[in-house]
Amino acid sequence: MTHSYKHKKTTLAYILVSCILYVWFAYFTARTDALQVVLLYGILFVLGYYILKAFGFYISNSLGKGYRVLALVSVLFRILLLFAIPNLSQDFYRFIWDGQMLLEGFNPYLYKPDNVILWNTSISSAQELYDGMGKLSASHFTNYPPLNQLCFVLGNLFPGKTILTSVIGMRLIIIAADIGTLYFGKKILEVLKLPSNRIFWYILNPFIIIELTGNLHFEGVMIFFLVWSLYLLHKGYWKWAAVIYACSISVKLIPLMFLPLFFGWFLSTSSRTTLSTSSRTTNSTSLSNQKNSQRKWISYAESKGLFAFAGITKLIVFYTIVGITLIVFFLPFFSIEFVDNYSKTVALWFNNFEFNASIYYILRAIGYSLTGYNEIGFIGKILPVIPVLFILGFSFLKTNNSIPKLSNSFLLVLTIYLFFSTTVHPWYIASLVILCVFTNYRYPLIWSAVIILSYLSYLGIGTADKAENLWIIALEYTIVFLVFTWEVILKKRLPIL
Template identity: 70%
Template sequence: MPGLANIYKYQKTTIALILTSCILYIWFAYYLERTEGLKLIFLYTALFVLGFQILKTSGFYTSPSLSTSFRILVIASILFRFLFLFAIPNLSQDFYRFIWDGQMLLEGFNPYLNTPDHIIKRETSIPLANELHNGMGVLNASHYSNYPPLNQLCFVIGNLFPGNSILSSVVGMRLIIIAADIGTLYFGKKLLEALKLPPSRIFWYILNPFIIIELTGNLHFESVMIFFLVWSLYLLHSGKWKWAAMAFACSVSVKLIPLIFLPLFFWWFNSNSVSDKNDTNNIKIPAFAGITKLIGFYSIIGVTTLVFFLPFFSMEFVTNYSKTIGLWFGDFEFNASIYYILRAIGYTITGYNEIAVIGKILPVISVLIILGFSFLRKNNSIPKLSKSILLVFTIYLFLSTTVHPWYIATLVMLCIFTNYRYPLVWSLVIALSYLSYLGIGTTDKSENLWIIAFEYIIVFSVFIWELTQKKKDCQFN
């Protein structure tokens, strides 16, 4: 193993880039105000350029056998995350609600049955209740929690971190997110190696400034959901489908999004080419056996998820939770693409915002597309399955009324198992949505649709270009 002197000799450019990135990450975490849009874009873009150069100069991208380069990239990835450890998130206020839900559970309240507005109106022993209530904003405070049980457990664990302050809870939750990313690094690299794909691809996710800033920095638990999803895919590839189902259920119990991927597993169990990965004789599975395993896979996911929800279950919970989830499809609008075009057409025809109608039609279209990918494409390998999940979730986001930046983190992870790179481009230009959110270019702090249009022109252009390329993912089809 080369000593520190040799590491510096051969990796001094990479180390210099890492140190420069550290300075910019500290600047971003501790000295950037949410309203400083131009500074945000400058830092964000600079970190992307530096991240690309770190990967390029390390040598691991071109020579995956270089263990020293791999260690340097891993250390840099973890270091960048720990630089945010004591920073209060500056681009999102959702963390106030995370702390609130964790405190409610510790005090014996059910976050699915009590809104912050209800609790704050009566005497409560929740620490820092007024500060948390004011910080989360009117929208969050007036609705029941929509975060699934394992996410709630993360909130509780975060609140158990020593100290009785907002910062101590932030540190506790951030450590969970960092641990999840380390797990994703481990299983993601192992899965890439098992698929005989370049292991360096894992750093497109782990070193991506978007992932570091949005998940570790802004405390979004997509990192935990993605960890369980990647672990599930690794177990599935290894033939351990029962354990894969349990890991997938954990992913669902952090964020509900993976539920829309379930139909895509149909051909994994029902293709004639599918066999038990633990069977050295590679014996083909009869069709009925595939159906049986598929039902078993879905049953384990369903039962495990229900067990997680069971401590909170009541008819009132079902009513509140379904209404809260429904709000995301019928009431909220942010950084949308196709929906905004349809909304403009609706305004032209009727003079009103037709979100109530459009918000019901677009999910139906998404379901039909998911079913098409499920039954018309044989998703019987991890690359094929990842490609289908990637495209299905992309179309789902294109048709959504609300696309917060952290939603695309799953796309960034999945693309490493395919030859599609548009999620990486999107992870760069998604920062433009913050300019729109700040009302830059408008007089009433509303979204600037020109900025949104510019973002999606870039994303759609790369997406369509990649779709139309001949021989795309040909080695997997």
Template identity: 60%
Template sequence: MIAIWKYHKIPVLFFIASCILYLWFAYSITRLQTAQLLILYVALFVFAYKIIKSSGFNFRLLVVFSIIFRLLFLFAIPNLSQDFYRFIWDGQMILSGLNPYLSTPDFQMEQGILTNFPNQVELHNGMGSLSASHFTNYPPINQLCFVLANLFPGTSILSSVIGLRLIIIAADIGTLYFGKKLLERLKLPSNKIFWYILNPFIIIELTGNLHFEGVMIFFLVWSLYVLHIGKWKWAAVIMAFSISVKLIPLMLLPLFFGYFKKDVKFKEPDAINGELSKSKVTVNNLLKLIVFYAITGLTSILLFIPFFSMEFITNYTKTVGLWFGNFEFNASIYYLTRSIGYAITGYNEIAIIGKILPIISILIILGFTFFKQNDSIAKLISSMLLVLTLYLFLSTTVHPWYIATLVFFSVFTNYKYPLVWSIVIVLSYLAYSNTENSENLWIIALEYTIVFSVFIWEVFSKKSQLSKLASN
């Protein structure tokens, strides 16, 4: 301990200051206290930067800091999100022998109070009317996490919160482990992982607010690492686990086409008919791609089977579809197109725009699949980052925790705009500063002006650098 203080005074001082701010953030701040929220958030980013830089990227020291920061939140009830009430509710539904996909909380409350369902009324009231009136959209591995959290000793809401938090902290430690190993495999500095692990946004949104993007990212990086070392069948299984936490990785699956066809070669012209014939490597790799997709799909289906019914399919697809056609929050391009729709028709055209924007997203994914060389893990991650970014730019709803995956992918690239976005996205919480929870579009415009500016500058500056290298 004395040696740590002797050689690392500055990072330790910033660590202590950060601990105080995190405790303040976890146990005192509400999302209505916007001024304090913004000041603490920005201060934590400054301190995190100072800790990383002044420590000389001392790996062990930073690992200890990152774990302690998370443990500070252990006994805190989330103060910026109420989603955790629904997580606990779904877990209790399963433990009560009920399928959480077949009834809404509102319907369940109409059936009466269950004796083996702790805190049923409090959970229903806490999750809010929007969540309570809709079917759950959380995939099966996520549901398993909810069940495990409710098995944590105790019957209070806090005991379940502690269970949820321990799972997310364990996932972050797993991400640290496999993220470091993958960076080393890619011959990148392993300490880059701390731009994710020590990022205050990640700590607050995942550990603090209990969002399971962290668990999804853990399985995702594990899958990419296993794929990189050649165990592609296991990579497919683990990828299915990632999808079964959050569905987002589904949209990234087409990008693997370029990775599996990376060894495509052609033989010399056939001596008899002069035609080119594909090598066996091409056929083998395409077969691998098909098997990879098959294993991922089959594993995902098997994970859903315990909940399967025709009613489940109807409820689940309907709920997922609502995110494109009904909900809107912190959007960018969608808000611009919505304003144009208002000017032309006088109405909110989300029903139409919400169908067009996903089609554009699909075209973007296909473009990156067939016209981008994703022939290495590094290039694959870069494409994943850009595809997911453009998808979020086109989305009708962008809650802060949605960009956690972008922050993670940025660690493996030279792009910094996800880190900038992780700072300015706190502005979206200003929508909760009024009783109507209405957004100030000028604030949203400020957020996206900053993000778009950095994004465009980075993307086009890198293209110009590559063209210069090509010309030389």
């Protein structure tokens, strides 16, 4: 009894100290406070680990008391950040700008802030938003998909019409999305007979709380739709899964790269569905006749390629539903000018921008030594080819016939994509964190802990003019690559079947 009392007191202390540190981080820390950022972040990770460890026993009990407490704690941590202006990213200024452009009746895909600021003053706090987003964002067209734009509009509708009230409105959307991810993520783990406490590797992860809720990155909304879609897919509602999957793409474009990976899913599920139908139609016969009938039907179906035909037909319908849903989302903004602006803006991320890269920086250094100047224009066109080859290989050579296997393919494909990207902002790895929940791989959790080092390099620690410190980036990726190599190559850990 005494041990249990002390255990509860210790756990409560972990939670209270975490609350204080989240408040300290959100309201009293600037991203230029390098040491403070790293220390608070690191301590929050340690406390998060001990909170999960303390509740490890109670989560598995039949009453689910520990699960409910952790769910409330994770929401509490997010609510504490509700009134804070994001301190590690300035992207939210552009989010508010785009939302206000739409509310004023302008298509945000057709106008750069640089131009709008010269002739339109009806946007609330226009100059402050323009200055806050920075020259890089202000000089380019928006690249945020339509459903993300809707989130910006809804955030701006929050009463008050100030930058803070818009931040609160958007933050409530992200918090609601995380609660949705908690709900559907838990359901997926339960139907797969996996420990439901795994979902807290994402929900209670300080990286997720700080980057998504704190810094207002809408990967959390994209992930909510992705997890919901996977749940519907597992339950057999694949047409609705396609609609929800399109919603995920319409928040962030990343899920587009996963579409080819559904090839193995639909071929295998068509086989299972056909077998199930065959079994139901022979229930009236004897067991022996039923087995013989099934063997004949399987042999006939395989010889005629019926399983493959049915699977490919479903796959085409799935893609068609995704495509139509996306067209519906983009249609209100559509014009030839929109297509031109949007495609050029997205292409910039491959050919012009560079931040916190890994393999690209090595190739860039080689390019400098050979030619004497930055070869991003050439390297940026070549690097995407490698992830494409991996996507094709995982689509046609792997049997993605279960949620863990499909998640495993999603995880590895996205990892390879990020390894070969020219730009890897911290919030990009949020998708890796949620996907690893459904597999045996844990390297995304390590990456989420060391990703804070990218902010130090951005601050220019030990360099002039706030240039990236390549030694800090090298440290980050050395840790990530070592864990990745151990888990994926040396230990050969497979996804849970």
